[in-house]
Amino acid sequence: MNLFVIGRGGREHSMIMKLAESEKADRIYAAPGNGGICDVAECADIDELDIDRLIDFAWEKNIDLTIVGPENPLLAGIADRFREAGLAIFAPDRDAALIEGSKRYAKTFMEENGIPTAAYASFADAGEAKSYIAKKGAPVVVKADGLAAGKGVIVAQTVDEAVKAVDDMLVNHAFSEAGRAVVIEECLAGDEFSLMAFVHENNVFPMISARDYKRAYDGDQGPNTGGMGAYAPAKDISSETLAFASKHVLQKAADGLVAAGRPFTGILYAGLIMTEDGPKVIEFNARFGDPETQVVLPLLKNDFLQVMIDVLDGKDPDLQWNNQSCAGVVLASIGYPDSYKKGVTLPEIPLDSSSFVIHAGTQKVGGRIISDGGRVLLSGAKGADVGEAADAAYKWLAHNVNSDDFFYRKDIGRGE
Incomplete structure (x- = not known):
């Protein structure tokens, strides 16, 4: 098979390294790739959002399957466009990817489908948001509604910090369009972990858990980043907790998206926190996490390509993991x-x-x-x-x- 991976980061490099192990993989292409990806794949200098050129390239190279790494092309409808062009792609359509693209939509979706998450309210007006903060107090979490490269989340320890976050997002437009609205959540206490799954409509196949570190500096100090490291599996998360999260988070999400007319195909990521009341969802992503992918895929025993083929065919890939x-x-x-x-x-x-x-x-x-x-x-x-x-x-x-x-x-x- 000729394979095409869209993206330029560590997640995509890790995916390509795992794909290269497959006996079914013939040629692997990447767009745009990076300095390491070009050693294991043929890189094309095409931006992830230049969907017309990506489609042309896929036809030119006789691509059998395209895999999308980052979130921006998903929300731009790359999967819709590829499928319309008759090209196979392992990625969710734009409507399904909205579970990551809008924090407001995701919270409403979780509420409607009984998925455990923090109490919240959403606002497009700065004055209303500040009044809510004054009433609720701190600590509180302020999130930009849209995509902000993992940086649009402020865990405010004081009311002043929360008000500043609202001003930054809604008044000063620090996150551009991503901050056109904000979600304000209760601040949950507990250990965080990530759980990803291969999904095709109602079929959900969870991976092992992982833990990533969002803050820039030691001891979880400094600003939020896209992730400063990770490990897998998260040993302090019990098999019972993982079973609960698989059933009441990932499966409910997949079923809810099908029921909403937004069936999901691809990687569904749940960022979770283990509270006194059990695991709750911090966020959903519509793709592999970064840097979690880099520590989860090396432990996968299966042929990564065959897993995706099986999932697309409605088969159980029977995921197997190294005991490391x-x-x-x-x-x-x-x-x-x-x-x-x-x-x-x-x-x-x-x-x-x-x-x-x-x-x-x-x-x-x-x-x-x-x-x-x-x-x-x-x-x-x-x-x-x-x-x-x-x-x-x-x-x-x-x-x-x-x-x-x-x-x-x-x-x-x-x-x-």
Whole structure:
């Protein structure tokens, strides 16, 4: 089969590395790709949102299956357009992807379908939002309604912080169109975890759990980012909790989308928090999580391509997992998630048998790998447990990164 992966980040690099293991994979193409992806796939310089050119490329290269990584093309209707063109694609239509594209829609959907989540209210008027905050008090969570690259969530510890977040989003338009409305939620306490599933209409096949680290600095300090590291599985999440989340979150979501006339095909991601009342949904994504993908897929025993083929055919892929742990630590540009420098030359990337490196914000220029984003690389490793895996991931960083241009958290998977 000829395969086409849309995206340029670490999630897509990890997906392509797993696809390359399949005996069914002939040629793998990526658009636009990055400095690491181009070593395992043929990269085409086409933007993820240039759907016309992506369709033309898929026909030109006789693509048998397209897989979409990032959220923006999903909300732009890439899956709808590919299917209309007669091209097979593993991704949700725009209407189904709205479960990620609008926090307001997602909260209303969860309420209507009995999916456990935090109490909330949504507003398009700043004055009304501030009045609600004054009545509810803090801590409280303020979320931009639309897509904000993982950064449109403010966990406000004081009323003043919450009011500032509302002003930033609704008055100052810090997140552009994504902040045309806000969702204000109660602040839930507990350990967070991620649970993804392969989904086709009512059929749901959950993966193993993972835990990611959103804050920029050690001890969960600093601003929210797209993710500074992750490990899988989340050992403190019991099989009973996972069974509950699979039945009452993922399955209810899939069934609810079918009932709403928005059947979902692709990867459904639930960001969850384990509260005193059981697991509750923080957010849904309509695609693989990043960086969770980078630590979940290395533990999948199955042929990744065959899994997607089976799911599309309505078959149970019988998911099998290695009895190990996998940890990944993100190397980020100094200044991320705010302004940062690009074009920094990265060191050579020697690997030992226990570690791997996933490229995210990189480019290959004249044989050199240079930085091209806030999250640059992920150092990953497998081990008998989380500690062993994390130690191996950190060993690679300690031996290979010596620069004032990058930073990484020192506590990913530590103390677990």
